Amino acid sequence: MSAKISALLNQLAPHIPEEQQPLLDQLREEVTQLITSKDNVAAEQSSIPVLDKKSGCYRKANNASHYCPQCFDNNQNLVATQRINSKLRVCPQCRESIKPTAKK
Numbered sequence: 001m002s003a004k005i006s007a008l009l010n011q012l013a014p015h016i017p018e019e020q021q022p023l024l025d026q027l028r029e030e031v032t033q034l035i036t037s038k039d040n041v042a043a044e045q046s047s048i049p050v051l052d053k054k055s056g057c058y059r060k061a062n063n064a065s066h067y068c069p070q071c072f073d074n075n076q077n078l079v080a081t082q083r084i085n086s087k088l089r090v091c092p093q094c095r096e097s098i099k100p101t102a103k104k
């Protein structure tokens with residue numbers, strides 16, 4: 001929890017009658033959850049897709065999707081590709097066939 005919110009809640013605590021203290025605890029919990037979920041969303045949005053040589057697709061560190069490189073390079077669209085087999089993926093939007101770029 002943010003230090004400021006925590007300090008405010010602690011300042012508030014002595015002014016609240018004892019029988020209402022559980023409400024304060026609930027508030028503390030709710031705020032903590034809110035902040036945690038907000039952080040997760042921010043982390044997801046800020047993660048930049050990276051071209052993955054194994055699949056030829058763009059990938060994000062925190063999820064399993066393979067995004068079409070054509071759609072992303074041309075329109076900054078993140079389109080999840082469909083896996084045909086281990087060496088071929090197809091984009092449902094632009095119909096691009098995507099193969100691994102890594103050379104052996």
Ligand SMILES: [Zn+2]
Pocket residue numbers: 068069070071072079091092093094095096
């Ligand atoms: Zn595409």
